[in-house]
Amino acid sequence: MNGITAWMEKYIVPVAAKIGSQKHLIALRDSFIGMLPATLAGALAAMISAIVTTFPQSIQQMILGGSKFAALAPDKVWTLANVPVIGDLNNISGLVNQGTLTVIGMIFAFSWGYNLSRAYGVNDLAGGIISVATLFAGLPNQLAKFTTALATTGGMDKTSGTSKAVDAVNGVLSTQGLATWKPVFAAAHMDAGAYFTVIIMGAIAVIIYAKLMLADITIKMPESVPPAVAKAFLAIIPTIVALYVVSLIYYIVGKLTNDSVINLISKYIAEPFQVLSQNIFSVLIVTIFVSIFWFFGIHGPNVLSPALDGIWGPLGLNNQALYFKLHSAGINDLVSKGAIDKAHAINGDFVNLWVRGSWDAFAWFGGSGGTITLVLAILIFSKRQDYKVVSRLGLAPGLFNINEPVLFGLPVVLNPIFAIPFVLAPLVAVIIAYVATALHLVSPVVLAVPWVTPPILNAFMATGFDWRAIIVAIINLAVTFIIWTPFVIAANKMEETDLD
Known part of the structure; x- marks a missing residue:
């Protein structure tokens, strides 16, 4: 065990520490956190x-x-x-x-630009505005596509009930032209589906803006000018350059592919990642590494937030939007018909089996590692007074999924006797919940429940008030309790000073 710990400390911990301190990833993490309200x-x-x-x-x-x-x-x-x-x-x-959720992509765009600008130490408000402008600059004009299609095809079948509407649109198009029409953007391009485009294109724009600001390629105003005005003028040249560069990219890509960047990113980058995310092995790998990072005192969910919030987060918001539209009956109907990926969608709708909130609902009871069951096991079976004192102090926070008092107080961090259950307990819980969801024994997580919601209640609410989620959560709590218990009993045979 000591050899494994030493190897991890030598090769894994430094990498995780670098990831956790990388300013772009910190900005991304803070962007997701900033969107929580x-x-x-x-x-x-x-x-x-x-x-x-x-x-x-x-x-x-x-x-x-x-x-x-x-x-x-x-x-x-x-x-x-x-x-x-x-x-x-x-x-x-x-x-x-x-x-909120209908335009969450736009909200994320501002949060991403704001936090990325702060990471570079430049005007953060301007960075947020640039990121939002970058998103809208690349959105396809749905009205232009519709009217152009009508003009090209000569409209729809005149025998249909829409012929008058088509004639009206064609009439306006022929007499006024597209230039007089205001852009119309699809709501689907402004929800969680915009995340990857915002992350990539927003980063390009904001980094260009930040580099120009740091290079002092700005317009400087006299000292007599109010600070707010001077600050705004400083950002003018970097903002213009940044927006023209990304717009040039949009334009060239559109000309070469006859498609928009947001559609291409969604098709060739976002969708493959999201398809892989529904594989049980991907879910288990992330679960393992969250525990491993925490074992070495590194906040696992924070280090892996680009994956947790960037990949599984949007899938959770997609489920939530679908739930708002179809409610429980519609969700369960889609699952029963196998509409669990885009390839099997019914009328364009499909449900994601595993999303960001699934870990909180079914595995991370009391926090990462399922430590609320560790606390209970200690209170029942432990003979060590130091463990009992920490567990009593950690019980109340643990009920609201705050487990730092236990992780650092017992400690669990760098405690070799607790390493195995700390990794194994959430792993088994994830397998049980994933299989139960895949077999339609419980509804998928469809609501973003606050992470401080106590166990069992979290699962019940997150699944759209599916009573079966209570049973799955209780089973997982029992299983994780059983996994933790032998190691708590084994710790009784160790002196209090052994783990100090």
């Missing part, structure tokens, strides 16, 4: 919609059957959706969802 607001909206529109009708009618509403209109089938205030809250939640 908007992401969780959208998740709350989706959960409200789920409760109002998909909570079992029989239970809703039991609740409302004896209400004053039923007395006022006994012939009406009362549900939460048509109850005053509650129905309005549901509609308001739809607007919140529209302002």
Whole structure:
């Protein structure tokens, strides 16, 4: 064991430390963290919609059957959706969802540009604006595509019910031309599907801007000019150059491929990564490395956040958007029909089996490594007073998935006796949850639940209130408890000073 630890310290830890301190990756991590308020607001909206529109009708009618509403209109089938205030809250939640998850790609663009500029030590507000402008500069104009297609094909079949609309569009096109039309962007290009484009093209633009700022290729104003104005003028030349460079890239790629950069990135970069992410081996590799990094005192989820939040994060948002659209019945119908990847999509819809929130729901109970079960095992079986004291202190935070007191207090970090269960427990839990989801024994994770949500409740909420998720979570808790227990008992035979 000591030999393995020494080898890891020599070869793995330095690499992980470099990754964890790389400024671009730190900026990417902070960008995802910075989006949390908007992401969780959208998740709350989706959960409200789920409760109002998909909570079992029989239970809703039991609740409302004896209400004053039923007395006022006994012939009406009362549900939460048509109850005053509650129905309005549901509609308001739809607007919140529209302002958050529907345009989460645009929100991420600002967060990415802002944090990347801060990493370079330049005007962060301008960096965020440049990143958003870069995203919109590359979005396909859906209206132009539609009208151009109509002009090329001569419109649709005149016998259809849309012939008048087609004639109207063609008339405007022929008399006014496309130049007078305002661009129309598809919402699908501004949601989580924009992440990879934002990361790549936004980085190009913001880095160009930052390099020019650092090279002092700017417009300097007299000292008498207010600081805010002077700061804005400093960013003018770098911003113009950055946006023209990325727009030139968009233009050349469009001419050569007759397609947009965002579509090409999605097809040749994002989709392959996302397909691989649904493979059980990819999920297990990430699970293992999160535990390994933590074992050496390095925050595993932070180091791997480019993968966790950059690949599995958008998949979770895609599931959430689909859940908002189809609700539990629609999600389960897609899963039962095998629509679990793009190749088997039904009407363009498919569900991702494993997303970012799946780890929190089914494996990382109390934090990475499933340490809430370690705490329970210590409180029940440990004879070591130092372990018991730390576990009592760590129990309350652990219920909300905060496990640093346990990781560094026992410690688990660099504790050879706990290395095996720390890696093995979440690994087994992931396998059980993944298989259960693939076999349609539990719904996939479809809601972004706050990571501090206690175990079991997290799984129930994250799966769209699927009661089967409670069973899977309890089974995983029991399994991880069983895995941790022998090592806790073995630690009783060691003196308190052995691990100091």
